[in-house]
Amino acid sequence: MTRRADPGQLGLFGTPAPTPAPTTGRAxxxxxxxxxxxxxxxxxxxxxxxxxxxxxxxxxxxxDTDRVMVLDGEGHCRAAQDDDVVMHLxxxxxIERSPARETISCLHGVVRKPVLPLRLTRRGRDMLQxxxxxxxxxxxx
Numbered sequence: 065m066t067r068r069a070d071p072g073q074l075g076l077f078g079t080p081a082p083t084p085a086p087t088t089g090r091a092x093x094x095x096x097x098x099x100x101x102x103x104x105x106x107x108x109x110x111x112x113x114x115x116x117x118x119x120x121x122x123x124x125x126x127x128d129t130d131r132v133m134v135l136d137g138e139g140h141c142r143a144a145q146d147d148d149v150v151m152h153l154x155x156x157x158x159i160e161r162s163p164a165r166e167t168i169s170c171l172h173g174v175v176r177k178p179v180l181p182l183r184l185t186r187r188g189r190d191m192l193q194x195x196x197x198x199x200x201x202x203x204x205x
Contacts, residue, residue, distance in 0.1 A: 108195070114149050115184065115192040118159050123150055124179040125161060126172065133172070133179055141170040141179055150182070158188035 117123060123144060126133050132147035144150065153159045162181045170179045184192065 110146060110149055111153065112192065112195045114146055114153065115158065115188055115195070118150070118153075118182050118188070119184050119192065121181055121183075123159075124168070124170075124181045127178045133170070135168075135170060135179065135181070139170055141172050141177075153188070154182070157185055158191055159183070160185050 114123075122135055124133050124135050124141065125131065126141070130151075132144040132150045133141040134144045135141050150159065154161075159182050162183050164180070167178045167180050169176050171177075172179075
C-alpha cells in the first residue's frame with residue numbers, strides 16, 4: 065500500500081490520515097544557569113517545548129518543595145531553567161501533578177530524593193496538538 069500524498073486525503077475506509085505526535089524543538093530541557101536574564105520576553109515556542117517535554121516525562125516536582133526539576137533517563141534530576149513557564153502552565157490547568165503513587169527516587173547531586181513527575185491534562189494535550197499543527201509564518205514547515 066502506498067503512502068497518502070495529501071494529509072487531508074481519506075483512506076480506503078474513509079478514515080482520515082493519522083497525525084504525527086508533536087515533538088519538542090530542543091534536544092533536552094535546559095538546566096538552570098547561574099543567573100536568569102532579566103526582562104526576557106516570553107516565547108510561545110518555549111511553552112510548546114515545555115508541553116512536549118512534560119508529555120515525555122522530563123519534568124517533576126522535588127519532594128513537596130514545588131521546585132521544578134528536569135529528569136533524565138539515568139535516575140538523576142537537576143533544577144529546571146523553565147520553572148516559571150512550567151508553574152504558569154500548572155496554574156492555568158495545562159499541566160498537573162501525577163498521583164503520589166507515581167513518585168520516583170532520583171539523585172539530586174549525591175542525595176537521593178523523591179520526585180513527583182508532572183503530566184499533561186486534557187487541555188494541555190489539546191493545546192500541544194493545536195500549537196504543533198500551526199505552520200511557521202512565511203513558509204511551510
